[in-house]
Amino acid sequence: MTIRVTGYSIREEMHFNGSAPFKGSESLKNTGTAPILHTAGVFPRSFSAPFTELGASEARFAGMRKGPPDGEQPGEPRTRSATLPRCVSVAVALAVLLVGSTFFLAPAALAGEPQDKAAITPQAARSIDRGLKYLAQRQQEDGAWGSEAWPRHTGLTAFALMAFMSHGDVAGCGEYGTEVQKGVDFLVKAQKPSGFIVTQWASYGPMYEHALALLALAEAYGMTPREDLKAKIKAGVNLVVKSQAANGEWGYVPTPTVSGDLSVTVCQLMALRAARNCGIAVPKQTIDRAIAYVKKSAVQGGGFCYRLGYRQPAYGCTGAGLTSLYGAGIRDDPMIKDGIRWLLDNAPNVSPRHRWARGQHTMYGHYYATQAMYNRGGEDWEKWYTTIRDHFVKTQERDGGWYETIHRGGIGRVYATGIAVTILLAPYHYLPIFQH
Numbered sequence: 001m002t003i004r005v006t007g008y009s010i011r012e013e014m015h016f017n018g019s020a021p022f023k024g025s026e027s028l029k030n031t032g033t034a035p036i037l038h039t040a041g042v043f044p045r046s047f048s049a050p051f052t053e054l055g056a057s058e059a060r061f062a063g064m065r066k067g068p069p070d071g072e073q074p075g076e077p078r079t080r081s082a083t084l085p086r087c088v089s090v091a092v093a094l095a096v097l098l099v100g101s102t103f104f105l106a107p108a109a110l111a112g113e114p115q116d117k118a119a120i121t122p123q124a125a126r127s128i129d130r131g132l133k134y135l136a137q138r139q140q141e142d143g144a145w146g147s148e149a150w151p152r153h154t155g156l157t158a159f160a161l162m163a164f165m166s167h168g169d170v171a172g173c174g175e176y177g178t179e180v181q182k183g184v185d186f187l188v189k190a191q192k193p194s195g196f197i198v199t200q201w202a203s204y205g206p207m208y209e210h211a212l213a214l215l216a217l218a219e220a221y222g223m224t225p226r227e228d229l230k231a232k233i234k235a236g237v238n239l240v241v242k243s244q245a246a247n248g249e250w251g252y253v254p255t256p257t258v259s260g261d262l263s264v265t266v267c268q269l270m271a272l273r274a275a276r277n278c279g280i281a282v283p284k285q286t287i288d289r290a291i292a293y294v295k296k297s298a299v300q301g302g303g304f305c306y307r308l309g310y311r312q313p314a315y316g317c318t319g320a321g322l323t324s325l326y327g328a329g330i331r332d333d334p335m336i337k338d339g340i341r342w343l344l345d346n347a348p349n350v351s352p353r354h355r356w357a358r359g360q361h362t363m364y365g366h367y368y369a370t371q372a373m374y375n376r377g378g379e380d381w382e383k384w385y386t387t388i389r390d391h392f393v394k395t396q397e398r399d400g401g402w403y404e405t406i407h408r409g410g411i412g413r414v415y416a417t418g419i420a421v422t423i424l425l426a427p428y429h430y431l432p433i434f435q436h
Contacts, residue, residue: 120389124424127393131421132167134400135160136179138414142189143182147412150201154190155209156411157183158216159418165216166425170224184220187213188232195235196254205252207243210236211267218274222432230280237275240268241286247308248293261307262297265290266320266368273327277432291328294321298335302342316361318342319369326375340376343369349391350384363404363411363419370423385426392420 120128139145144152145160161183164176171181190213191197197213198206214236221229243254250268251258269290276282297304303313304321322339330336344350347369348362366388373384396402402416422431 120424120427121393123393124389127396128167128421128424130396130400131402131417131424132163132176134417135163135414135421136176139179139182143184143186144199145183145414145418146201147414149412150203152186152199152201153203153209154187154197154199154213155203156414156418157186158209158212159415159422161187161216162219162431163418163421163425165219165223166422166428166431168428168430171220171226173224180220184217184226184229187217188229191232191235194254195237195239197236205264207250207252207254207264208267210239210254211264211271214240214271215267215274218271218278218280219432222274222278233275233278233280237272237280237282240272241283244268244286244289246289248289248291249308250290259307262294262304262317262321263306263364265293266317266324269294269324269327274432287328291324291330294324295335297321298339302338303346304339313342313346314365315343315347316365316368318346319365319367319372322372323368323375326372331375340372340380343372344380344384350387361404363402363416366423367419370426374426389424392424396420 135145139160140152142152143157144154145157146153147156150156161180164174164180164183167176168174169176169180171177171184174180187197190199196206197210197217202209214233217229217233217236220226221233239254240250243256244250245256245258245260249260249262249265251260252264269287272282272287293308294304296308297317298321299305299311299313303318305312306314306317318339322336322343325333325336348365350369370384370388373381392402400417401413402420403413404411404416425431
C-alpha cells in the first residue's frame with residue numbers, strides 16, 4: 001500500500017499538536033549527515049504535489065498553508081513540498097514501522113543519501129559538520145550572528161540560519177534546533193514597526209539585510225508551524241513592495257526614489273518568492289516590474305550586469321539574474337542559455353579559466369550561481385556541484401570556517417561559512433530557496 005505523506009495527519013498520530021515534540025534526533029541519531037527520510041523543500045524530488053491537490057486538513061504542516069495566499073483568489077495550482085525536519089523524519093519512519101505500511105521512497109532517501117547524483121562525499125560531510133559547529137560557537141547570547149564591523153547583523157544571522165535549516169534543523173527541533181530558535185527570535189525582535197528588519201549595526205545597504213532576514217523568516221515559517229511569524233513576514237513584504245522604484249528595481253535603502261541595482265533587486269525578489277511560497281500575498285505587478293528590470297540587465301553575448309547601462313557582466317549578478325528568472329518560471333529564454341554558458345566559462349573556483357577568486361563578493365556569486373545551476377540541472381549541475389564542493393573542502397580552515405577570498409578579506413567569516421555550508425548541503429533538498 002502506498003501512503004501519501006501529509007503533515008497534518010503525521011502531526012496528529014505522533015502527537016505534535018499540543019504536546020512535546022518527539023526528539024528523534026536525540027534518541028535515534030542517524031549516521032551521516034542525511035536524515036532517515038526527507039521530503040524536501042528546496043531541491044524537491046519526491047512527495048511534492050500541486051498545492052490545490054491537498055485537502056484543507058492536509059495543508060497545515062511545514063510549508064503547506066491552506067488555500068491561496070491572503071487576499072488572492074484560487075488560481076493555478078502551486079507546487080510546495082512538505083518539509084519534514086530531521087527529528088520529524090525519524091518520527092515518521094517509526095510510524096511507518098508501527099503501522100506496517102510501505103512508503104514510496106527512493107532507495108537513496110531510505111539510506112540517508114542525497115537524491116542527486118552529485119553526492120556529498122565523506123570529506124564534504126566532515127566539512128559540513130565542522131562548518132556548522134563553527135557557526136554554532138559564534139552565535140551571540142541574544143541569538144544574533146555578526147562580524148567585527150557589524151556585531152549583531154540581521155543579514156549575517158540569516159545566512160547562518162539558512163545553513164542550519166539546510167541541514168534539516170528547525171526552531172526547537174534537530175541537532176541545532178536551539179540555535180535556529182534563538183536566531184529566528186533575534187530577527188523577530190529586530191523588526192521595526194515599519195516592517196524593516198535591521199539593527200543599529202546595519203551596513204550601508206540595509207535593504208540587503210532586510211531581504212535576507214525576510215527570506216530566512218519565510219523559510220522558517222514554511223518549515224515549522226509557528227504562526228507568530230506570519231504578521232512579521234507580511235510587514236516585511238509590505239515594506240519591500242512600497243520601496244520598489246517605478247522601473248522595477250530596488251536600492252540600498254527603503255525608498256523608491258534612490259538608484260538601485262540588480263544585486264539588491266534580486267535579493268528582494270527572492271524574499272518575495274519565499275513569502276509567496278508560504279502563503280503571503282505579493283502583488284503581481286511588483287514581480288512583473290522586477291522581472292522586466294532583470295531582463296533589461298542582461299548583457300548581449302551572455303551574463304548580467306550590475307546596473308542598467310553597464311556593459312560588463314558580473315559573476316554575482318549573472319547568478320542572481322538567472323536565479324530570479326528561473327524563479328519566475330522562465331527557462332527557455334535565450335538569455336538563460338547565454339547566462340549559463342557565461343557562468344561555466346567565467347565562474348571563480350569553478351571554470352578552468354578562473355581558478356582563483358579575487359573579487360570581494362565571490363561568495364555572494366557562488367550563492368546565486370549554485371541556485372541557478374541547480375535549476376539548470378543535468379550534467380551541468382553535477383559538474384558544477386562536484387567542482388565547487390571540492391573547492392570548499394580544500395579551502396576550509398582548521399577551525400571549521402571559511403574566508404570569502406584567498407586574501408582573507410570580505411564581509412566576514414560567518415557570511416562565508418554560512419554560504420559554503422548551504423551550498424555543500426544543496427543535494428539534501430531541505431531549504432526551499434532552491435526549489436524548481
